Amino acid sequence: MTARMPTSHDNARQSDAAPLLLLRNLRKTYRLRRGILDRLRGRSRDVNAVDNVTLPIPEGVILGLVGESGCGKSTLARLMVGLTQPTGGEVVWNGTALPALSAQERREFRAGVQMVFQDTHSSLNPRKRIRVTLTEALAAHGVPRSRRAARIAGLLDQVGIDPQFLGRFPHELSGGQRQRIGIARALAMEPSLLVADEPVSSLDVSLQGQIINLLRELNASLGLTIVLISHDLAVVARICDQVAVMYGGQVVESGSPGKVLSAPSHPYTQALLDAVPRGLARRARAVLPIESGPTEAGCRFRPRCIHAVAVCADQEPAPRAVGSGHLAACHLARPADIAADRVGQLTESNL
Amino acid sequence: MTDQDLLRVEGLHVGFRAGDQMRDVVRGVDLRVKPGEVVGLVGESGSGKSITALAVMRLLPPGAAITSGRVTFRGRDLMEANNSEMNRLRGGEIGMIFQDPLTALNPALPIGRQLGDAIRAHQSVSWRQAQTRAEELLALVGIPFPKERLRAYPHELSGGMRQRVMIALAVSSNPSLLIADEPTTALDVTVQAQVMELIDRIRNEFGIAVLFISHNLELVAEIADRVTVMYAGRVVESGGVETLFATPNHPYTRQLIRCVPRLDGGRGAMPTIPGLPPRIGSLPSGCPFAPRCEVAEPRCSAEDPPMRWRGEQMAACFLAAS
Numbered sequence: 236m237t238a239r240m241p242t243s244h245d246n247a248r249q250s251d252a253a254p255l256l257l258l259r260n261l262r263k264t265y266r267l268r269r270g271i272l273d274r275l276r277g278r279s280r281d282v283n284a285v286d287n288v289t290l291p292i293p294e295g296v297i298l299g300l301v302g303e304s305g306c307g308k309s310t311l312a313r314l315m316v317g318l319t320q321p322t323g324g325e326v327v328w329n330g331t332a333l334p335a336l337s338a339q340e341r342r343e344f345r346a347g348v349q350m351v352f353q354d355t356h357s358s359l360n361p362r363k364r365i366r367v368t369l370t371e372a373l374a375a376h377g378v379p380r381s382r383r384a385a386r387i388a389g390l391l392d393q394v395g396i397d398p399q400f401l402g403r404f405p406h407e408l409s410g411g412q413r414q415r416i417g418i419a420r421a422l423a424m425e426p427s428l429l430v431a432d433e434p435v436s437s438l439d440v441s442l443q444g445q446i447i448n449l450l451r452e453l454n455a456s457l458g459l460t461i462v463l464i465s466h467d468l469a470v471v472a473r474i475c476d477q478v479a480v481m482y483g484g485q486v487v488e489s490g491s492p493g494k495v496l497s498a499p500s501h502p503y504t505q506a507l508l509d510a511v512p513r514g515l516a517r518r519a520r521a522v523l524p525i526e527s528g529p530t531e532a533g534c535r536f537r538p539r540c541i542h543a544v545a546v547c548a549d550q551e552p553a554p555r556a557v558g559s560g561h562l563a564a565c566h567l568a569r570p571a572d573i574a575a576d577r578v579g580q581l582t583e584s585n586l
Numbered sequence: 587m588t589d590q591d592l593l594r595v596e597g598l599h600v601g602f603r604a605g606d607q608m609r610d611v612v613r614g615v616d617l618r619v620k621p622g623e624v625v626g627l628v629g630e631s632g633s634g635k636s637i638t639a640l641a642v643m644r645l646l647p648p649g650a651a652i653t654s655g656r657v658t659f660r661g662r663d664l665m666e667a668n669n670s671e672m673n674r675l676r677g678g679e680i681g682m683i684f685q686d687p688l689t690a691l692n693p694a695l696p697i698g699r700q701l702g703d704a705i706r707a708h709q710s711v712s713w714r715q716a717q718t719r720a721e722e723l724l725a726l727v728g729i730p731f732p733k734e735r736l737r738a739y740p741h742e743l744s745g746g747m748r749q750r751v752m753i754a755l756a757v758s759s760n761p762s763l764l765i766a767d768e769p770t771t772a773l774d775v776t777v778q779a780q781v782m783e784l785i786d787r788i789r790n791e792f793g794i795a796v797l798f799i800s801h802n803l804e805l806v807a808e809i810a811d812r813v814t815v816m817y818a819g820r821v822v823e824s825g826g827v828e829t830l831f832a833t834p835n836h837p838y839t840r841q842l843i844r845c846v847p848r849l850d851g852g853r854g855a856m857p858t859i860p861g862l863p864p865r866i867g868s869l870p871s872g873c874p875f876a877p878r879c880e881v882a883e884p885r886c887s888a889e890d891p892p893m894r895w896r897g898e899q900m901a902a903c904f905l906a907a908s
Contacts, residue, residue, distance in 0.1 A: 303774040303776060303777075409862050410631075439631055439801060440630065440801065440803070440842060440845045440846060441841070441845050441859035441863075442858070442859075442862070443847075443858075444847075444856030444857055447856050448855045448858065466774065467847060468849060469847035469848050469849045469851060470847045470856070472849055472853075473853055473854070473856060474853070474856075496849065506776065507775065507776065508849065510775040510776040510778070510779045511804075512775070512779070512802070512804035512805050512808055513808075513848075514803070514804045514805060514806065514807030514809070515803060515804055515807045515831055515843065515846060515848075517807075517828075520779050520808075521779075522776075522779045522783055523776045523779070523780075
């Protein structure tokens, strides 16, 4: 059963052209290794890390990908940049599926899609000075030797790092500075898509904003398309043009943050929002029922869902439109009804 | 007032050996925890909040030492306590939970065995009694099928369940103080909410005082009665949770609160604090926050700021209202 999402989203910047990157019915299955007895008995279990995800990434947007650990968002990121091969479905780059790219197009894809990682300790070579790390990236991108110094100066300027740091090793930099270098290294390839996997979650609150603002500026000044994987819904609400909420390997809700995070249609999105700590506003939060793994039949979220009805156990909900560019994979999602209720609540809390 | 304090830290200095000298990372910290209350200790990485907690337990890493100050628990000077007395306190009167339960639990032993050992280390009960108590504790912290779970190894449990086991271990000896160092940082928000609820419930049911260490202002605001804010090894502000977060009196607290992303915070650039926290060994003179402070004056970089009191709220700042 293939559930296809319409590819139209209500983003101002989106044209009618094909999205920069399109994930179509994408699937990634990992086989769990079990004990020898299980294997002799022919028992094995597959885990669908990414299960039939269709998601267009239009050029020029910042797309937020949210969900709890284990929901498949990091696997999806690795599929996007070609670090992992899909079990099913396809990744379409500028209108061409990855396996069909010519050698030249493949090189362009490799450079054009770059990744920024959460852990700046392990993603930068600890034994190489910053200058070497950046020079290697430029060399890999075919920038002639004579132009590298000028290009490095330009990159450092873009990410807000003083050139005096070029001679230093990663451990001599702060976490925020290392993350800026990670971004500079990605920019060296002149990418059109940057996939940032929890880029600020290991940074202090006072510094997180600096990196998030840098990503915003790069999006505005270079037109860089960004996929921001984050567990921080407030950050996503603040800077993303589109949001995709994942649960159990599937995108359960997507659309603009004004819709998905202010007027959610999927009970899981609602539960995630309710769980965000809001002690500073003196507000209590609601607690989801005890964790339990996603199920294989019916709706993945059903065991934790307070609204679940009989159909949820039998049929897997397909994404349906609940508003302009707003999709929710829930049998109970209706245009506007839950939404109106939620808007009322938010307006109250804004007062 | 002083004899009401369960834990008192006064003028604590902790130094790390650097070459042949000591560099102070904790520089004159005062902290009080009364019986049954939750004190939030807030600060960014490198502020000295975790080192303060380790110093209280006398669990400082090699190369670090308390250079001056006093730590008293129930009026007893812990600097004078011998090792066996400290061993009775740790995991006895004072329970501890850490950020990463996977490294704090023994991966090679079932959790029932670990709970049993912990119980028998502080109470003279039989192995069988200890197992019964362990089962009760697992039920108490909300672990389903507690009897079956006694045989589970840490890797067989989810992150949230492991942290529940840690809490069960920490409360197994009926402590009067629980030190929780970033207990929910590694957890998803939904699981985090459950663990926070559990800590709050345990505190209410058993009247256990909690020293809750976190960089997350939202969490601290949710659970604490009083809050102490640290920056560069010093306490910059302390006071009751409501007044401190509603009317912060130190520019660092004020600027930090503004940085916390909020769902109803609108769209656009995020507020930030310019610059970086000072590095140990290159601390500026005067107020350590002065280089990043939006209201700093020339005297802030020249002299140490005074402690200004406004009722119960203290702010170490020349410009704090009093």
